[in-house]
Amino acid sequence: MIINPPQEIDNFFVKDYQKLYNAALDYPEYFWENIAKELYWFKPWRKVLDWQYPYARWFVGAETNIVYNALDRHLKTPTKNKTALIWEGQDGLVRTFTYFELNEAVSRFANALKSLGIRKGDRVAIYLPRVPEQIISMLACAKIGAIHTVIYSGFSIEAVKNRLIDEQAKIVITTNGYYFRDKLINTKNTIDEAVKEVQTVQNIIVVKRLNIETNMVAGRDLWFDEVCHKADNICSTEIMDSNDPLFILYTSGTTGKPKGIIHGHGGYMVGVYITLKWVFNLQPDDIYWCTADPGWITGHSYIVYSPLINGVTSFFYEGPPDFPDPGRWWSLIEKYKITKYYTTPTAIRSLMRYGDEIPNKYDLSSLKILGSVGEPINPEAWLWFYKIIGKEKCPVMDTWWQTETGMHIITPFPSTPLKPGSASKPFPGIIADIVDEKGQSVSPNTQGYLVIKNCWPAMFLDVYNNPQRYKELYWEKIPNVYFTGDSAKIDEEGYFWIIGRNDDVLKVSGYRFGSAELESALVAHPAVAEAAVIGKPDELKGESIKAFVILKIGVTPTDNLKKELREQMRKLIGPIATPDEIEFVNSLPKTRSGKIMRRVLKAQELGQPLGDTSTLES
Ligand code: WT7
Numbered sequence: 001m002i003i004n005p006p007q008e009i010d011n012f013f014v015k016d017y018q019k020l021y022n023a024a025l026d027y028p029e030y031f032w033e034n035i036a037k038e039l040y041w042f043k044p045w046r047k048v049l050d051w052q053y054p055y056a057r058w059f060v061g062a063e064t065n066i067v068y069n070a071l072d073r074h075l076k077t078p079t080k081n082k083t084a085l086i087w088e089g090q091d092g093l094v095r096t097f098t099y100f101e102l103n104e105a106v107s108r109f110a111n112a113l114k115s116l117g118i119r120k121g122d123r124v125a126i127y128l129p130r131v132p133e134q135i136i137s138m139l140a141c142a143k144i145g146a147i148h149t150v151i152y153s154g155f156s157i158e159a160v161k162n163r164l165i166d167e168q169a170k171i172v173i174t175t176n177g178y179y180f181r182d183k184l185i186n187t188k189n190t191i192d193e194a195v196k197e198v199q200t201v202q203n204i205i206v207v208k209r210l211n212i213e214t215n216m217v218a219g220r221d222l223w224f225d226e227v228c229h230k231a232d233n234i235c236s237t238e239i240m241d242s243n244d245p246l247f248i249l250y251t252s253g254t255t256g257k258p259k260g261i262i263h264g265h266g267g268y269m270v271g272v273y274i275t276l277k278w279v280f281n282l283q284p285d286d287i288y289w290c291t292a293d294p295g296w297i298t299g300h301s302y303i304v305y306s307p308l309i310n311g312v313t314s315f316f317y318e319g320p321p322d323f324p325d326p327g328r329w330w331s332l333i334e335k336y337k338i339t340k341y342y343t344t345p346t347a348i349r350s351l352m353r354y355g356d357e358i359p360n361k362y363d364l365s366s367l368k369i370l371g372s373v374g375e376p377i378n379p380e381a382w383l384w385f386y387k388i389i390g391k392e393k394c395p396v397m398d399t400w401w402q403t404e405t406g407m408h409i410i411t412p413f414p415s416t417p418l419k420p421g422s423a424s425k426p427f428p429g430i431i432a433d434i435v436d437e438k439g440q441s442v443s444p445n446t447q448g449y450l451v452i453k454n455c456w457p458a459m460f461l462d463v464y465n466n467p468q469r470y471k472e473l474y475w476e477k478i479p480n481v482y483f484t485g486d487s488a489k490i491d492e493e494g495y496f497w498i499i500g501r502n503d504d505v506l507k508v509s510g511y512r513f514g515s516a517e518l519e520s521a522l523v524a525h526p527a528v529a530e531a532a533v534i535g536k537p538d539e540l541k542g543e544s545i546k547a548f549v550i551l552k553i554g555v556t557p558t559d560n561l562k563k564e565l566r567e568q569m570r571k572l573i574g575p576i577a578t579p580d581e582i583e584f585v586n587s588l589p590k591t592r593s594g595k596i597m598r599r600v601l602k603a604q605e606l607g608q609p610l611g612d613t614s615t616l617e618s
Helices: 005-012 017-026 028-036 066-070 072-076 099-115 132-143 157-167 185-198 224-232 266-279 299-307 328-334 345-352 377-390 468-477 514-525 558-573 598-608
Strands: 047-052 055-060 083-088 093-096 123-127 145-148 171-175 179-180 183-185 204-207 221-223 245-251 259-264 288-290 313-317 339-342 368-371 396-399 433-434 450-453 480-491 496-501 505-508 512-513 526-537 542-551 581-584
Touching: 017 028, 017 171, 017 468, 028 496, 066 132, 066 266, 066 299, 072 099, 083 099, 083 132, 083 542, 093 099, 093 145, 099 132, 123 132, 123 185, 123 204, 132 145, 132 245, 132 299, 145 157, 145 185, 157 245, 157 259, 157 266, 157 558, 183 339, 185 204, 204 224, 221 288, 221 514, 245 377, 259 266, 259 396, 266 598, 288 299, 299 313, 299 581, 313 328, 328 345, 339 581, 345 377, 368 377, 377 396, 433 480, 468 480, 496 505, 505 526, 505 542, 512 514, 514 526, 514 558, 542 558, 558 581
Parallel strands: 083 313, 123 145, 123 171, 145 245, 171 204, 204 221, 288 313, 288 339, 339 368, 368 396, 542 581
Antiparallel strands: 047 055, 083 093, 179 183, 245 259, 433 450, 450 480, 480 496, 505 512, 526 542
């Protein structure tokens, strides 16, 4: 099935994909350099790309600051008085910021951080829900050259603590609480618990989101508004080397604890800037809404940095799609006349379940382009999104990328003839392929490993504190190419069809978990001897979590114990990690060397062929 592009093709930045792709393929450095020249640099580069396996460094020798391009630059143009951000709370509270006002808020907080001793290269953790201070904090850190780590506000004590320890954060920014649906989430208590074992944290800065009693530790805890109030509203933007780190964002991998993905100022800025502009065909009068959370990479790239660099007006909403009723998000599209709307397959599928009558009650005619990200979108959900939300006039951009890639890698453009369920083709300048385990390209319609065979500017700089893992996990599986961890197919017309992860990473409602991370939370329970976790196909969430648990000798398997284990996962990692199924078993399939074969477990569970079992312990 092909969905043809709308009529307005002449107004699109990308009119002829193939021509652009070929040109970028011939001269990739020239292609990226020309885009980089649209942005501001304190000092130009000596070299566009320096690739020394396994590290790529972009715009070598150049100096810039992503915040200079996101804010300062606009203050000399009419964008200064344009609305940068419209925020609405779940409770209906509205706050707006022009570019000028946002810059002022960022400058104040940047000065406050400085007065607390934060310097270039220091790490600052941001543990906030979707409130303007989340964005302000990120920009304030970047402005003074500090490295931000945003920790998703749905994470619990253990997950927060591990991240704070790994990055050795000096300051944590949190809120005194917020409502998620009708539940009060006390983030401040979580932080108080989490920092108990973290020596490096000197201050906790608290955003007063609610008028509730808050435990403030004298000398350590400070109110966000108070520190800003005392600070000056002018702050110069630190000059950064193009490859200086901008942020660390933790993400789950096959083994061990989540790893800190590092992105830098220069290359990342160029990549995120152009991808959103072209894929969503950004226009000066757009009201853009990305429903993600800046706790994840989508929020970093496409809520905070790219929209601001592009000078658009963004809408930012605090709450979930279906609270207090399943029309909430649609009502916001109507209210703010959203033109570009970027969301997730899980959100689409969950709203689709309520039927067409709900979205049909709202005027969604302002919409022009729709987007999807985070997990494969099934054709049924794609078509519903296209027909019921977009009224068959808005192209659906199914964008494939990762925390590590920083920017869109495989994506359509509004001018692309679309195939529902396919993320279309690689962005110009990127060579993606499907290969077998030896690195040989496979024939069309054959499943294989999705790899990237060249460099792109927003690629991550390293794994924080762990260059060994960086090399092993991404660059050695198949020598010299970037290993994405996904399986996919390419059809005879060159369209990519993403199948899912080929490692022990789960995608539950778009959230990324490593099996090992979930298992270690289970094994931390005194009744558990061993555990293995797999992802099972789920109609709504993409994948659901199933845990197989071997209990210690003498422990009785009960439903109550299952409940306790669920609670344990919620407490240690977060509610998003609650297993859907727990099964008590007496043994687990293992290799002779004792490694759990989750692949075999999954095949057994789904009634599929077991594949190669030669290493299976008999
Ligand atoms: C993994 C990366 C991309 C930002 C949010 C997630 C899956 C992502 C798609 C898509 C099919 C997708 C992949 C990828 N994924 N986008 N459009 N179609 N799968 O970032 O948490 O780093 O996860 O998400 O499996 O490897 P992330």
